[in-house]
Amino acid sequence: AQKITQTQPGMFVQEKEAVTLDCTYDTSDPSYGLFWYKQPSSGEMIFLIYQGSYDQQNATEGRYSLNFQKARKSANLVISASQLGDSAMYFCAMRGWNTGNQFYFGTGTSLTVIP
Amino acid sequence: DAGVTQSPTHLIKTRGQQVTLRCSPISGHKSVSWYQQVLGQGPQFIFQYYEKEERGRGNFPDRFSARQFPNYSSELNVNALLLGDSALYLCASSDGGLNEQYFGPGTRLTVT
Numbered sequence: 001a002q003k004i005t006q007t008q009p010g011m012f013v014q015e016k017e018a019v020t021l022d023c024t025y026d027t028s029d030p031s032y033g034l035f036w037y038k039q040p041s042s043g044e045m046i047f048l049i050y051q052g053s054y055d056q057q058n059a060t061e062g063r064y065s066l067n068f069q070k071a072r073k074s075a076n077l078v079i080s081a082s083q084l085g086d087s088a089m090y091f092c093a094m095r096g097w098n099t100g101n102q103f104y105f106g107t108g109t110s111l112t113v114i115p
Numbered sequence: 116d117a118g119v120t121q122s123p124t125h126l127i128k129t130r131g132q133q134v135t136l137r138c139s140p141i142s143g144h145k146s147v148s149w150y151q152q153v154l155g156q157g158p159q160f161i162f163q164y165y166e167k168e169e170r171g172r173g174n175f176p177d178r179f180s181a182r183q184f185p186n187y188s189s190e191l192n193v194n195a196l197l198l199g200d201s202a203l204y205l206c207a208s209s210d211g212g213l214n215e216q217y218f219g220p221g222t223r224l225t226v227t
Contacts, residue, residue, distance in 0.1 A: 004157075035215055043203055045158070045218035091157050102171045103148070103207075103216060105157030
């Protein structure tokens with residue numbers, strides 16, 4: 001079974017500071033992908049970053065980086081230089097090779113950037 | 116290039132009615148997935164279609180059905196609506212591999 005856990009219901013960060021959103025996962029799949037999505041109040045899920053289970057280096061996309069610790073089964077999202085527009089819900093998701101294209105999502109973390 | 120599109124944007128239905136939601140994937144994407152997102156929770160997988168065939172089904176009752184057309188667009192049907200079906204319904208498309216899915220803006224369904 002696949003499971004994603006996000007233990008931070010809400011987070012606050014000062015504008016221009018960095019913030020880390022936690023995500024742990026559980027899977028028996030030897031090959032899997034980890035994803036982070038941003039969901040503003042409008043509802044659309046916006047893809048941010050992807051990490052493959054066999055990738056040697058942590059993924060980075062602009063101000064987003066994924067701190068992947070395979071042994072700990074964690075895939076934390078780091079947002080650097082926070083902006084007011086970063087205020088949104090953030091979801092960690094996983095897809096396993098044996099589960100096809102089904103994504104498993106966590107419960108999300110609400111991030112608020114304070115001016 | 117156009118992203119994933121969904122229609123309608125909002126919908127209000129009465130208990131017991133039936134509803135059809137529509138989704139058009141990104142051009143070139145052959146896989147479409149449907150998710151239900153209840154307020155305050157993460158999206159829950161309903162269906163996945165690839166090349167017009169059902170490739171996965173989540174833990175939803177038979178009142179939920181879907182299909183994919185030759186142009187890869189998709190419809191989600193929900194019969195005998197319940198109050199608990201009120202949610203944001205998200206459609207996502209991908210190229211069928213293990214890569215990321217791209218989501219549409221969603222259809223917000225309210226059942227009264």
